[in-house]
Amino acid sequence: MSEKVLMKGNEAIGEAAIRANCQCFFGYPITPQTEVAAYLSRKMTKIGRVFLQAESEVSAINMVYGAAGAGVRVMTSSSSPGISLKAEGISYIAGAELPCVIVNIVRGGPGLGSIQPAQSDYFQATKGGAHGDFNMPVFAPASIQEMVDLIQEAFDVADIYRTPCMIMGDGMLGQMMEPVEFKERVKRELPDKPWASSGLNGRKKHNVINSLFLKPEQLEDHNIKLQEKFKAIKENEVKYELFSCDRENDLVMVAYGTTSRICKNVVRLAEAEGIKVGVVRPITLWPFPAEAFEKTIDKTNHGYLSVEMSCGQMVEDVRLCVEGRKPVNFYGRSGGMVPHPEDILEKVKEIIGGAK
Structure with missing residues (x-):
């Protein structure tokens, strides 16, 4: 049985991502979630994984797109205005059916607002998160232990459905400290990734990954396919x-x-x-x-x-x-x-x- 450890919420997010086999993190500092990136900057390179502080949130989410397209587990984190900057990239990721985890430690708004905790990004997260007809699973932890558990769950759900998943906490959860236990989870059966661009599974031809459909008939077919996926998520992943x-x-x-x-x-x-x-x-x-x-x-x-x-x-x-x-x-x-x-x-x- 694993021991409980006293951790700040943001740092627990980082540790949970590492234990969920997250291979890459791309982000940019913003209060009140900066400790997520700070923790991973100390840990990731020591274990042979990628940490990169991008020059902006826009750059970070597009790096997430690239890593997800290569078939590896990847995460980014930010807080409210930063998520807005990532919105275009989130829509591209959803359209290209790429799995990743996005953490939003919500602060007061609108605008620059404050660095205090809030839940005012609910519409942004649940009504799509960006342009186009899509949804993404959004998990709302109520404790640091649940945040740890849901980070690992989100990576699995992302892989199963080829979708971005969001963890939406608030500034209080990110900054408070509670005892957490990194438990062995029941492993879900995860699909292979023959669609990835990295040559996984002995594939011999190149995969091209994008979200561009110039013919309206093709884009409509793609949207119908996405809606079937969202229906399956509704049937199987409600908590x-x-x-x-x-x-x-x-x-x-x-x-x-x-x-x-x-x-x-x-x-x-x-x-x-x-x-x-x-x-x-x-x-x-x-x-x-x-x-x-x-x-x-x-x-x-x-x-x-x-x-x-x-x-x-x-x-x-x-x-x-x-x-x-x-x-x-x-x-x-x-x-x-x-x-x-x-x-x-x-x-x-x-x-x-x-x-x-």
Whole structure:
């Protein structure tokens, strides 16, 4: 059994990537995720792998494209404005069906915003992430241990479906320290990569990898193929947690990442006042866990409360899942402000009509 080690979130991301056999990292410094690159800069070259600080985020994501096209495991990381700069490259990677992992440690926005934690990149991540008809799996860890586990899961999912995958944390998860255990994972069956440009598997002819289709009929066929892949991801890769939802509740909160941890404290505070609330925690933000709402909708008397560190982005997906069958409310803080459990509880009381 492996021992637990106290690590900062960003450094744990780097170590998890190494243990997931990431061979290349390309990135550019930006707060609050710079320690990911700093950690990998110290470790990667010592074990014969590639670390390169690119001259910009645009360069970094195109280097990711090249390494992924060669068939090796590759990762980049950044924070909100940096992800925006990578957006064109992310779309090219998705169009070319290349596996990679992209880490976004979200900070407050829009614009340069702040270096404080936020969840205001939800739309950017889940509604495609860049131009064109595509989606990518987005994992939202709520602890450093889960961040470690999901980094390794994301590499597997990327290889299985030939897709970019995103880990979306926030500045608090990146900067905090918690004990983590690097456990042996159940190995998933991964496909070979005969499509790669590097001559893997004894291939004798060159593979040309791009996302350009000049004939509209060909591009439409390619898009239909991509949509079938996204359908398979929706069917097989949804992850979520139900907390205190095995009972009838006055209200069910919906939250992910750091905010979900705060909401679990709200559950305990509410119980002390005779109020029953539960938490639906999406772990995959795309695909969004519609099934979690089917399991809880008949057990919540006053519907749902989406709690976010944003101005209300995930609330739209909650409403799509609920389909008007129960009320969906919103409570959020933005700009790097973190919700307080007591303030969320006051919102719960307002919705249900006061304490019991």
